[in-house]
Amino acid sequence: MAYSVNISVEAPIENQIQEITYDGQEIYQTPLSMSESLAKLAQKIDFSKTATDHLRKEPDSSERGEEDGSTKDSTSFQSSLWPWDSVRNKLRAAMTEVCVLADVLSVAKQKRYMILDPVPQPDPIPQAKDMAQIYARKKALASAAAVLINGGDRLRATQNEAARNRTIQDFHIELLRLRQNWRLKKVSNSIIGDLSYRTAGSKYAQTGIFEVTKAEEEPSTSTSPPPSPGVAPPVKQTSALRVTVPSELQGVAYIKVMCQKGQEDMCSANINIIGSSHPVSSSDLHWQQRLEAAQNVLFCKELFNQLAKEAVQLQSPIPHMVVGNQIMATVLPGLQMIIELCHSGTGKKSSSPQNQSPDHDHVLEHSLHQLLREVHHKNTHHPFPHPSSAPIDPSKRRCLAGPNAADRHQLLEMSKRYIHCLYYYYFVIQYYTVY
Numbered sequence: 001m002a003y004s005v006n007i008s009v010e011a012p013i014e015n016q017i018q019e020i021t022y023d024g025q026e027i028y029q030t031p032l033s034m035s036e037s038l039a040k041l042a043q044k045i046d047f048s049k050t051a052t053d054h055l056r057k058e059p060d061s062s063e064r065g066e067e068d069g070s071t072k073d074s075t076s077f078q079s080s081l082w083p084w085d086s087v088r089n090k091l092r093a094a095m096t097e098v099c100v101l102a103d104v105l106s107v108a109k110q111k112r113y114m115i116l117d118p119v120p121q122p123d124p125i126p127q128a129k130d131m132a133q134i135y136a137r138k139k140a141l142a143s144a145a146a147v148l149i150n151g152g153d154r155l156r157a158t159q160n161e162a163a164r165n166r167t168i169q170d171f172h173i174e175l176l177r178l179r180q181n182w183r184l185k186k187v188s189n190s191i192i193g194d195l196s197y198r199t200a201g202s203k204y205a206q207t208g209i210f211e212v213t214k215a216e217e218e219p220s221t222s223t224s225p226p227p228s229p230g231v232a233p234p235v236k237q238t239s240a241l242r243v244t245v246p247s248e249l250q251g252v253a254y255i256k257v258m259c260q261k262g263q264e265d266m267c268s269a270n271i272n273i274i275g276s277s278h279p280v281s282s283s284d285l286h287w288q289q290r291l292e293a294a295q296n297v298l299f300c301k302e303l304f305n306q307l308a309k310e311a312v313q314l315q316s317p318i319p320h321m322v323v324g325n326q327i328m329a330t331v332l333p334g335l336q337m338i339i340e341l342c343h344s345g346t347g348k349k350s351s352s353p354q355n356q357s358p359d360h361d362h363v364l365e366h367s368l369h370q371l372l373r374e375v376h377h378k379n380t381h382h383p384f385p386h387p388s389s390a391p392i393d394p395s396k397r398r399c400l401a402g403p404n405a406a407d408r409h410q411l412l413e414m415s416k417r418y419i420h421c422l423y424y425y426y427f428v429i430q431y432y433t434v435y
Contacts, residue, residue, distance in 0.1 A: 171241065181288070191211070192212075194207075197302070206248065208294065209246065210294065211244040252344055255342070258340070260337075300341060301341065303371075
């Protein structure tokens with residue numbers, strides 16, 4: 001009888017072929033590492049088989065081999081074993097189990113050897129580790145925000161300090177503010193502005209042209225003694241613009257109305273738009289105040305010019321007199337009204353007395369404003385011509401059809417009336433022509 005012989009077969013050095021492509025190229029598997037090969041060999045060991053099971057199977061095989069000729073050899077082999085071999089194997093197995101139990105107890109007692117991870121359960125409450133991470137992130141964000149806020153405060157303080165120490169503002173910013181309030185245009189290399197009321201319908205001959213230039217930086221040469229160390233010196237704000245106003249429009253102007261009976265002044269009233277009748281140096285005024293004062297002078301001159309024109313054209317039993325800057329009109333016998341244009345602060349002698357009454361009549365101001373506004377409205381709204389033959393221009397009702405939102409029916413009715421009027425004028429002309 002042939003005996004079974006164990007043959008050890010070693011794996012070839014070449015790697016196994018994983019895939020062969022259509023073009024004949026062979027793709028090999030990557031070789032196993034030492035850990036992977038050890039795991040593969042460990043999987044082949046059957047740990048369920050113990051040494052006692054192997055010893056129990058050996059006597060059974062010896063009994064079955066009595067019929068064969070090899071029974072003598074197997075019995076002789078079994079008899080050659082140590083007599084206390086079974087006891088030794090049991091003691092070894094018991095010792096192994098005790099060692100394993102001791103290792104398990106030591107691992108369970110001392111956490112440094114092993115951590116027993118529990119079964120994860122869905123917990124809506126975040127764990128302590130997550131909360132610690134959240135708190136750490138919040139603290140980091142708060143510190144970063146504090147750094148940014150401190151930097152922004154420093155930049156803001158630096159800008160405020162620079163703006164406080166800056167005596168001359170930016171030219172373009174000042175020009176933008178000037179453009180928002182006044183009419184400007186660029187002529188060649190200069191900037192020209194207009195103070196007149198021509199856009200409202202004024203036809204006054206005097207122009208209100210002013211020029212805008214860039215102010216030059218004045219050197220800081222101060223002869224005054226230095227201030228005390230505890231008191232900060234006042235910073236004088238200087239504009240970057242320089243406004244050049246004509247000499248005719250400089251100073252302060254207002255209109256004064258007086259009623260006299262003989263040589264006695266019965267009442268008087270002043271009309272001053274800007275609210276100040278005392279001249280101020282033009283160098284001390286801001287460009288906005290200078291332009292407002294110049295426009296007030298232009299307004300008073302135009303208003304006085306219109307009053308003088310109407311006083312000359314008005315037919316009265318006692319003619320009115322216009323002498324210089326005064327209009328004298330006789331209202332009733334013995335009662336005379338004097339309208340005077342007062343303009344001061346131009347470097348020449350003022351045309352009004354120095355002791356002026358500060359009274360301001362708002363009713364008279366409103367009436368004169370309304371008078372000048374009506375003149376401007378008539379200058380811009382010219383009526384259509386009305387020849388004696390026929391009204392060829394649109395009627396007043398038809399001119400108001402747009403603002404009154406007239407519908408199609410009303411327009412047709414106006415057209416019919418217009419045609420009827422044409423027929424009427426035509427028959428009237430024919431009648432007077434024949435007869």
